[in-house]
Amino acid sequence: MMGSRRAPRPIGVLFTNLGTPDDTSVSAVRRYLAEFLSDRRVVDLNRALWLPILYGIILTFRPKNSAEGYRSVWTDEGSPLLVYAKRQAAGIQKRLDTEVERPVQVALGMRYGNPSIESGLRELDAAGCKQVLVCPAYPQYSATTVATTFDKVSEVLADWAEPPALRQINRYYDEPGYIAALANSVREHWAEHGRAERLVMSFHGIPKRYVKQGDPYPRDCGVTAQLLADELGLGRDEYKVCFQSRFGREPWLQPYLDETMKAWGARGVKTVDVMCPGFSADCLETLEEIKEENRGYFEEAGGESLRYIPALNDRDDHIDFLTGLIKRELSGWL
Incomplete structure (x- = not known):
């Protein structure tokens, strides 16, 4: 008599992003900023x-201003980043359920805040996943984003009696499907609103010192920008790469977006389209910093219209690409 065949264990996918406060209260924002800015990968100072600077000064004053920013972008469903991350994870899960034979369980985990990376890993463990692919939703690699995600995964698993086998996705900055989705989003924006005088590709900045220490992030950003420009048929004078969200006094990657917007407005540029290819989902840095703050800089300096092209979020072509990337990285396990 032949023995019964055991059903295969599910494979886990931990889909991660940066994170968000639990709500828009000052206390919730303070908790989030404390965790974020305590990370040695993010701020590597002694x-x-x-x-003492963080807890004595920054967390005394910054949370109030940041909370106001979060209130300006918060939705009925909650934080935009978390809303879109949940939709992305659900979209990937739905596609995997129909496209692969072996069961795959997708769990969401944020590097800072909730749902946490630990809760995501425990969710996968409870589902019986002994093989886990970690997929950070950062197209370009940086130690401040991707590496700290892997740090946290390792920290959580350090006390487990039987950690799962791990694979990880480091970056996807030059993947054709990612570039095609970005180009589609720009073309659709132009078809609906017309084409502005300039297109800006704005990436989150990091201190120049980190690059000197070996962080390849600006190289990845430059390749993404060039591939996207080629896909759109843009000449070098038809787009510009900028960096946003700098913090503190030391030099960060340049050119700075805010200074560029002020200069262009003063020079007579009337219309600008801004997109953020490094953000897989809209968040405070895109919806408040671009759509509100930098639009204000541009228009106050003399510009007429700064238009923000949304992040890829839960677009079908974006979810199709992410699912295909995950399937490829799971080859062998599947």
């Missing part, structure tokens, strides 16, 4: 110097 702890004896940095922590």
Whole structure:
């Protein structure tokens, strides 16, 4: 008599992003910023110097202003980043359920805040996943984003008696499907609103010092920008790469977006389209910093219209690409 065949264990996918406060209260924003800015990958200053500044000054004053920013972008469903991340994870799960034979379980985990990376890993463990692919939703690699995600995964699993086998996705900045989805979003924006005088590709900045220490992030950004420009048929004078969201006094990657917007408005540029290819989902840095803050800089300096092209979010072509990327990285396990 032949023995019964055991059903295969599911494979886990931990889909991650940066994170968000639980709500828009000052206390919730303070908790989130404390976790974020305590990360040595994010701020690598000497702890004896940095922590008194963080807890004595920054977390005393910054949370109130940040909370106001979050209130300006918060939706009825909650934080935009978390809303879109949930939709992305659900879209990937739906496609995997129909496209692969072996069961695959997708769990969401944020590097800072909730749902946490630990909760996502425990969800996969409870589902019986002994093989896990970690998929950070960061197209370009940086130690401040991708590496700290892997740090946290390792920290959580350090105390487990039997950690799962792990694979990880480091980046996808030059993947054809990602570039095609970005180009589609720009073309659709132009078809609906017309084409502005300039197109800006704005990426989150990091300190120049990190690049000197070996972080390849600006290289990845430059390749993404060039591939997207080629896909759109743009000449070098028809687009510009900028960096946003700098923090503190030391030099960050340049040119700075805010200074560029002020200069262009003063020079007579009337219309600008801005997109953020490094953000897989809209969040405070896109919806408040671009659509509100930098639009204000541009228009106050003399510009007429700054138009933001939304992040890829839960677009079908974006979810199709992410699903295909995950399936490829799971080859062998599947």
